[in-house]
Amino acid sequence: MPSILNADLHCHSVVSDGTLTPEELAARAHANDVELWALTDHDEIGGQHRALAAARANGLRYLTGVEISITFAARTVHIVGLGFDPDNAALMQGLRDTRSGRSERAKEMAAQLAQVGIKGAYEGALTFVGNPELISRTHFARFLVESGVCKDTSEVFRKYLIEGKPGFVEHRWATLADAVKWITGAGGIAVIAHPARYKFTPNEEFALFSEFKAHGGRGVEVVTGSHTAAEYVTYADMAREFGLAASRGSDFHSPEESHTDLGTLPFLPGQLTPVWELVADRIQ
Ligand code: AMP
Ligand code: MN
Ligand code: MN
Ligand code: MN
Numbered sequence: 001m002p003s004i005l006n007a008d009l010h011c012h013s014v015v016s017d018g019t020l021t022p023e024e025l026a027a028r029a030h031a032n033d034v035e036l037w038a039l040t041d042h043d044e045i046g047g048q049h050r051a052l053a054a055a056r057a058n059g060l061r062y063l064t065g066v067e068i069s070i071t072f073a074a075r076t077v078h079i080v081g082l083g084f085d086p087d088n089a090a091l092m093q094g095l096r097d098t099r100s101g102r103s104e105r106a107k108e109m110a111a112q113l114a115q116v117g118i119k120g121a122y123e124g125a126l127t128f129v130g131n132p133e134l135i136s137r138t139h140f141a142r143f144l145v146e147s148g149v150c151k152d153t154s155e156v157f158r159k160y161l162i163e164g165k166p167g168f169v170e171h172r173w174a175t176l177a178d179a180v181k182w183i184t185g186a187g188g189i190a191v192i193a194h195p196a197r198y199k200f201t202p203n204e205e206f207a208l209f210s211e212f213k214a215h216g217g218r219g220v221e222v223v224t225g226s227h228t229a230a231e232y233v234t235y236a237d238m239a240r241e242f243g244l245a246a247s248r249g250s251d252f253h254s255p256e257e258s259h260t261d262l263g264t265l266p267f268l269p270g271q272l273t274p275v276w277e278l279v280a281d282r283i284q
Helices: 024-029 049-055 089-099 104-113 123-124 137-146 153-161 176-185 202-214 229-242
Strands: 065-072 075-082 191-194 219-222 243-247
Touching: 024 049, 065 089, 065 176, 065 202, 075 176, 075 243, 089 176, 104 123, 104 137, 123 137, 137 153, 176 202, 191 202, 191 243, 202 229, 219 229, 229 243
Parallel strands: 191 219, 219 243
Antiparallel strands: 065 075, 075 191
């Protein structure tokens, strides 16, 4: 596999908080000339067999994928896993545990929203959920847009769903060590997702990268729909500094909501090891 490759190794289906099925995503990836694809639903690998079959039907190379929510330095961080065995029991159990607090959290979010006059948000969010074990803030955002409270999902997050806002509920996710262990234990590689999103201080970011590396993490997203062009450069440098391979993915969720479509980002900058080199034997 060459370094210059239209790889899209980060996106979401209805199995988590995307609006398209794995089959619709595969067709869209093919239409956009993606050559290597991974579906990376949040905390859930229930869509992997469907995604692989759909990739084959569309002539796409495929890597298994997941995006695990962890808590690091009191913030939520996302770790992508690529190229693992989707039937690995420890990985499946770890993800089940990670998903388990979501319903209670969603009920608390709804109770807080009710206090600021937004009624029925739990039931409303549920009408957007594709997987009963995976109710996320995105589903609340869609309900608040549909009910006219906000004009789009970014306004909902800004006004209601982030730290310090009335619908935000603190949540304890998996640990960094566990997420990396589940992924590598299943034969995959762990990748830090969209590092610029966390707004860590330089010290916190150094700690994240160092501990990630020490636990056996292998890659970092450099070119992602969540980064600016300047951030591609920053994290290409970080990848080199920490000896991490580089990944590329749109983080596509929905034709209506996502500003970056599948397979449309710039290629990885030169002189980086692409993550697909590390899992070349697991490409299907
Ligand atoms: P959760 O895992 O329930 O905390 O939801 C996190 C998801 O919310 C992310 O994966 C994104 O899809 C979405 N999200 C987070 N922040 C924003 C934002 N500022 N605007 C739009 N969507 C967001
Ligand atoms: Mn999401
Ligand atoms: Mn993410
Ligand atoms: Mn994502």
